[in-house]
Amino acid sequence: MIFFHTADVHLGAKPDSGRPWSLEREKALWNTFSKITQDAGRSAKLLLIAGDLFHRPPLRSELNEVCGLFEDIPHTHVVIIAGNHDFIGPGSLYQSWKWPDNVTMLSTPELSSVYLEDINTEVHGLSYLQPEITSSLLDDAAAPHDGRRHILLAHCGDANHIPFRPEKAVDAGFDYIAMGHIHQPKRYKGIPAAMCGSPEPLDRTDMGERGYVIGDLTDSGCSIRWVPSATAQYTSLTLKVSSETTTTQLLNHIRAYQEKNPSYICRLKLIGLRRPDILFDLDMLLDGARITDINDSTVPDLDIAQLSYEHKNDIIGHFIKQLQMTDISEEKRKKAMEYGLRALMEDFN
Ligand SMILES: [Mn+2]
Incomplete structure (x- = not known):
């Protein structure tokens, strides 16, 4: 039966x-x-x-x-x-x-x-x-x-x-x-x-x-x-970025992936080192492809030695020096460096 x-x-x-x-x-x-x-x-x-x-x-x-x-x-x-x-x-x-x-x-x-x-x-x-x-x-x-x-x-x-x-x-x-x-x-x-x-x-x-x-x-x-029997499938998609990656490139990549896998609806995770002075346009990604949510875990690709040399006479150089001398965990130092430099460099750009 x-x-x-x-x-x-x-x-x-x-x-x-x-x-x-x-x-x-x-x-x-x-x-x-x-x-x-x-x-x-x-x-x-x-x-x-x-x-x-x-x-x-x-x-x-x-x-x-x-x-x-x-x-x-x-x-x-x-x-x-x-x-x-x-x-x-x-x-x-x-x-x-x-x-x-x-x-x-x-x-x-x-x-x-x-x-x-x-x-x-x-x-x-x-x-x-x-x-x-x-x-x-x-x-x-x-x-x-x-x-x-x-x-x-x-x-x-x-x-x-x-x-x-x-x-x-x-x-x-x-x-x-x-x-x-x-x-x-x-x-x-x-x-x-x-x-x-x-x-x-x-x-x-x-x-x-x-x-x-x-x-x-x-x-x-x-x-x-x-x-x-399902006609769609939720999948996770992890993309690694580099300091050259742009939002448009990411979108094109995701679109090509979804054209190859038309039933996929993606949960996107971004990892890797991005250019320190950019943030990816997550709304543009969400609007442009079948993505339910984005976890942006990219970190800025900061060349601290180069930055502190170039900025030795201004607030950026001073900030780096002070932060390097501060007694905090490496993880906190990294985060503080990222947020602090992003804020300071926005002012400079
Ligand atoms: Mn039930």
């Missing part, structure tokens, strides 16, 4: 809000989820959604949209739980929503299940009714030896969101544990369990590839593989 396992789709989120590519990312969340459901419809009997399908309690229009996707795959069962983001609070549309026939939401705060007869599989799970659950609610989950296959859907994984060890659920008889909540995918060695990760990264802290799980549950056990 082939199944798909996804979670943390966060439909409705606006990644990198305010940046030029934000709308494109917002649409990518929908497009990738749509593609996953279509692929599931072609090859899987069951689509598991382990919480946080939506970024917040969903709007009517958003629910209509996903129901349209599920109606297009009538021969695939869909089982959903609500996570900490799309929790079923007072007034949540989840409470009274009429899902298509192939869809089940396990919406109670204690474990419940749905038995899918044609695939002899029972899916167990619970939904969040509030954004946090600190108790280990799933520790007592158990699957009976009744000839059915049993799957546990679990939105869990940190102290405020159902602390949980999947090993325990395997010992309690479950054939697969479909976990959600942590965006970084994780396999558990030797046991049929996975944190599938989000199908698309949500922000710059979601570094690396993202995807979902395709599993095959048979009488001899459960095999799973992880499939990449």
Whole structure:
């Protein structure tokens, strides 16, 4: 029995809000989820959604949209739980929503299940009714030896969101544990369990590839593989500058890199020695390429001996001499030299 396992789709989120590519990312969340459901419809009997399908309690229009996707795959069962983001609070549309026939939401705060007869599989799970659950609610989950296959859907994984060890659920008889909540995918060695990760990264802290799980549950056990699905990837890019480097050169370099890797959105780090009298125009870099943030760790390339010779009769030379005689740590001296000389030389230029 082939199944798909996804979670943390966060439909409705606006990644990198305010940046030029934000709308494109917002649409990518929908497009990738749509593609996953279509692929599931072609090859899987069951689509598991382990919480946080939506970024917040969903709007009517958003629910209509996903129901349209599920109606297009009538021969695939869909089982959903609500996570900490799309929790079923007072007034949540989840409470009274009429899902298509192939869809089940396990919406109670204690474990419940749905038995899918044609695939002899029972899916167990619970939904969040509030954004946090600190108790280990799933520790007592158990699957009976009744000839059915049993799957546990679990939105869990940190102290405020159902602390949980999947090993325990395997010992309690479950054939697969479909976990959600942590965006970084994780396999558990030797046991049929996975944190599938989000199908698309949500922000710059979601570094690396993202995807979902395709599993095959048979009488001899459960095999799973992880499939990449994300259309963008947050990566770190470190560039080393020299005293000849200009902002335009940096921008051209980053643009060429991103043309070669069009899915990359970069966190930029600048290192190396820059010309002492310039600061890179970070706004120009942020405006000109897909960069979320910049860590400028460059240091000015100061030739102290040369400077103190050239300025032996003015305040710059005097400043260098005094600082060299001051009893402070080398690190502090370096910083003070950098800031002091920058300020003094601006006056001179
Ligand atoms: Mn979550």
